[in-house]
Amino acid sequence: MTQILNIFRKDTRRFWPEIVLSVIVVFAFVLIYPNQWRVFHDRNVQQHMTFILFALGLLMVTGWGLLISRAVHAESLVGDRQFWITRPYEWKKLLAAKVLFLAAWIGVPYLLSQLLLLAEAGFHPLAYMPGLLFNLLLLSVGYLLPMVALAAVTSNFARLTMTVLGVLIVFTGYSYLLNGIPHGYTSANPYTNAVLAPLLFVGCAVAIGMQYATRRVWVSRALLIALPILMAVSVAAYRRQSLVDRAYPAPSAAAAAPLNIVSMPNAANPVEARSWEGEDYIDLPVQYSGVAEGTAVFVDNFKFSITTADGSQWSSPWQAIQERNLPGVHHAGLHMMIGPELYERFMTAPVTLRITFAVSRYQSDTVTKMAFPAGDVAIPEIGFCTTDLSNTLLCRDAQQPRLTHYTVLWSHGSCSDAQTSPASTAASDAWIEPASRTNSVMGPVWVWRSFFYRDFEGSDYAHWHVCPGSPLTMTQYHLLERTQTSMTLTNFLLPANVVPTS
Amino acid sequence: MNPTITSGDPAIDIHDLTKRFGQTEVLHEIGLAVPKGAIYALVGPNGAGKTTMIKLLMNILQPTAGEARVLGVECEGLAGKAFERIAYVSENQELPDTMTVTQMLEYLRGFYPRWDVGLEQALVRQFDLPMDRKMKHLSRGMKMKAAFAGSLCYRPELIVLDEPFTGLDPLVRDELIESLLERSPEATIFLSSHDLAEIESFASHVGYLEEGRMLFSEEMAVLSERFREVTVTLETPMKLPHNLPGAWLQAETADCVVRFVDSEFRGEASEREVAERFAGVRDVTCEAMPLRAIFLAIAKTGRTQSQAAQIAARDRRVGA
Known part of the structure; x- marks a missing residue:
């Protein structure tokens, strides 16, 4: 313990300007943050406040990154000239001293700022401690731990910054992969990849531990380089199609449909086709009805298949949609994306069109009526x-x-x-x-x-x-089920003209 | 296998230590034993592998093959508490620049249960250290003195120094050597240097490293006894015979005088051998050599042999 405190005291004494700056930014954030729920009569002031909050958030994160860099690089784990590596440092105590430093100067101010914000918002802070600790855990796994891991395999702040920029570039590419997954408009994202967060946590923790224990920089670096690759593989493995299929299981034969969906083209709303950004779209007017009283049914995704008279078939992937249905009748359009070559192939003769919908059914529970x-x-x-x-x-x-x-x-x-x-x-x-x-x-x-x-x-x-x-009614819902439902249109003729849209 | 010192229980014990960086072999099957209490000087030209060897001993680098033990601890496991008994100072070590000398000593004190505050004060006085000045503002000599102070106060059993005196003025160098000698009865000192004159005055043992190979390692007194500069005066001029003993280095002839360095001098027996090798010997003188002359002889011979080996290799390639 003496060694841990010795290192902690040294770091605190050495980096007090950075600590003070970081704490000032955190508490400036606390001053500005309540503007999120304050009413501004001047919209410009509100926009400025939002910008300042964003800038402070960025500064706060940067300040924490700087503190992490200072703490870890004070006993740099990269190189062979550091004076500390031939002193009686015990790696576990060194690591513990760094964790203590980050907990004291990032964790505690962060937690305090959360308590202050809750109190300012009118909530009893201590009643939400588990949630605050969970937020701290999220911050640790999502930001602090990866930053410590990167600091452990770099020798100074400049190199760390370059590495972070490199990582951001990699993750920008990675986000393209994620963007391929439709998030729908459901009460909870059913597509959560349960592997990513544990993978990130374990990968970073192992890299940090190995680096502190052995200082084999290239082994730790190799592990950290492998981490985004593994994460990308995990994303690829959790492909959107299988995710949607898993989240919205097909109903049993005896199950009643959660809502009725019928195609309702008419003179005012005909079936149309248009092209946009290299894809063709079939715009099909549909009518939703049959939602039971006290429930709501959301259509989150749909896919469709086209079968020709000679038996050849093509199926689309799941496509995102946003339709919220309450009891009653609701008209909307379904915009079915299809490649231009396929469209040309199928437009020559009547086809059978089968559309499958991924739906979420909710039950109302609490109803609050009050004056606005x-x-x-x-x-x-x-x-x-x-x-x-x-x-x-x-x-x-x-x-x-x-x-x-x-x-x-x-x-x-x-x-x-x-x-x-x-x-x-x-x-x-x-x-x-x-x-x-x-x-x-x-x-x-x-x-x-x-x-x-x-x-x-x-x-x-x-x-x-x-x-x-004026009367205000607030009805809260909870999820009953996620399932699939479908409709089939036989002898469906695709529109002959595809109208270009810009 | 290289020669080794085997007397006593060694403070440093090395067997077949090899280090490669990629395809480059920096150290080749080094064998060495440094007895406790010795002041061992590892000498050799720049690039010989001295720093690499010390870094292997301090577990800063890991060997490719072989093993080394320091104070009975396997070097690859050298960490944490083991360094309470070992001091390491290097000319290119990064010191905590933002600390003052006082802060550095205070900080280090927390790591060593055996830290001797009295000795710390004595060293501060002896070195005349500016206590309130930051390390980064110290001169090179002062920095080295502060590093010495921070390494001697806990009375280490082994002091490892990598080129500690390079670039220092003679006054500072003498102060540092003096402080080392004061510790020498209780500590083993292992230092690398390419300044032969400075180590000759106080080293008890010496090892010579060249191109990653330990050419010899022995007590200083034995080394001095073993090397003689031999001058043979003949009655008539003659060419050098081809079959001279390998221990005779840098043999050359001029008129009636033959000169060489005998690296295996055995007193009268060596003189008799000279008489047998050369016809008409009028006079033989065998003079003791300073360390510098011994190393120059070894180094030049080594380089000549190395060049000859390179030429032979080139000829073989051309022939092929």
């Missing part, structure tokens, strides 16, 4: 909500928001008139999903805005408002 708030109010199960000038509801909670459907009533004229006749009101709704989170692990407060869209007549838009006191 004029100021900051606490809403059970939701958090704190307020409204701003753009007729949106701005809410915050210390937990991830649940899938919630909001309905409000717009009023025509000024709010002070308090018009309530049906002619001067119009209903509008908005969905909030867990993925609506607007902050990152840097802040503990989840902030989301519910935009209530309504297609008002052009210039008349300015006269419509969601007024304080």
Whole structure:
């Protein structure tokens, strides 16, 4: 323990300017962050605040990177001239001293900043300690650990920076792979690759341990180079098609369809074909109905197959879509992507078109009815909500928001008139999903805005408002199942003209 | 196999130590034993492999083959507490530049249970160290003195020094040597140098490394006894015979005088052998040689042999 404290004291004394700077940035972040849930009457001020917050976030991350570099490179593990390598350092104690340094000057300020932010947002900080510690774990695995691993195989800050830039370039390419996966619009991302985070954690931890224990730089570097390759392989292995198939299992024969989907082309909405960015699209009008009362059904993905009269068949991959269905009838268009050569091949004769939908079915549970708030109010199960000038509801909670459907009533004229006749009101709704989170692990407060869209007549838009006191209903949902459903169109003729669109 | 010192329980014990960097062999099957209490000087020209050998001993580098033990510990396992008994100072070591001398000594004190504060104060006084100055602002000589102070205060059993006196003025060098000699009764000292004059005055043992091979390793006194510069005066001029003993180095003749270095001098027996090899010997003188002359003789012979080997290899290639 003496050795650990000796090294810790030395590092703290040596790097106090960097520590002070880093802590100042963290607490500047704490000062600015609450603007996320504050209402600004001047939109420019809000934009400036958002920019400052982004810049502070970047500075904070950079500051932590600098602290990591300083701490690790103080006893550099690369090279053969460092004075410490022939002193009685025990590698486990050296590593422990560095962990203590990072915990004291990154972990503790971070945790304190989270507690302060929760308190500022109106939540009791200690009630959310597990969540805060989980955030700290995310930060550690997602950022601190990889940075320590990179610092351990580089000799100074400049080399570390170059390496980080290289890694960013690699991950930009890697994100292209990830972008191939449709995320849909579901309450929880069903495509999570459960291998990535453990792989990153284990890979970095092993590289750090090996480097501290043996200082065999090239072995550790080889391991770190292999890590993104393994991660890419893991992504490739979890291909989107198999991910969707696994997340949305085919229903049993006896299972009732969660909703009815029929093709409804008519004179006003015919089947059309268009080309865009090298692909052809068949735009098929469809009607969704049959959603049971008290439930909601989201269509997250679809795929289709085309079978010709001579039996030849082609199947598309899963394609993302966003259709949220409540009880009632809902019309929408299905935009089916197909290669131009295939389109030309199939457009000559009637085909059988089979469309399979990946759907999520939700059950409503908690319904909260209240007057649209004029100021900051606490809403059970939701958090704190307020409204701003753009007729949106701005809410915050210390937990991830649940899938919630909001309905409000717009009023025509000024709010002070308090018009309530049906002619001067119009209903509008908005969905909030867990993925609506607007902050990152840097802040503990989840902030989301519910935009209530309504297609008002052009210039008349300015006269419509969601007024304080107007009825607001919030219905929360939980997931019942994910499944597949399908429809088949026989003798389907693809449109003869493909209209180019820009 | 190279010659070894075998007296006593060795502080450093090396067997067939080989180091390659890629295709380049830097050290070739080194064998060496340094007895406890010795002041062992490893000498050799630049690029001979001295620093590499010391880095292998300190587990800074790992050997390709062979083994080495330091104070009974396998070098590849040398780490942590083992360094409480070992001091290592190198001319190109990176010191904690941002610390003052006081801070550095305070910091190091925490690592050594046997740290002698009295000795620390004595060394600070002896070296006249500027305690409040940062290491990066010290002159080369002062830096080396601070490094010595930080390495001697815990009374190490083994002091390993890699070219410690290079680039230092004579005054600083003498101060450092003096501090070393004060430690020598309780510590084994192993140092590398290419300055023969400086080590001749205090080394008890010497090893000569050239092109990664240990040409010899023995006590200084034995070495001095073994080498003689022999001058033979003949009655008539004669050419050098081809079958001279291998131990006779740098043989040359001028008129009636033949000169060579006998690397295996055995007193009268050697003189008799001279008389047998040359006809009409009028006079033979055998003079003791300074260390510098001995090494020059060995080095030049080594290079000549090396060049001859290269020429022979080239001829073979051409022939093929």
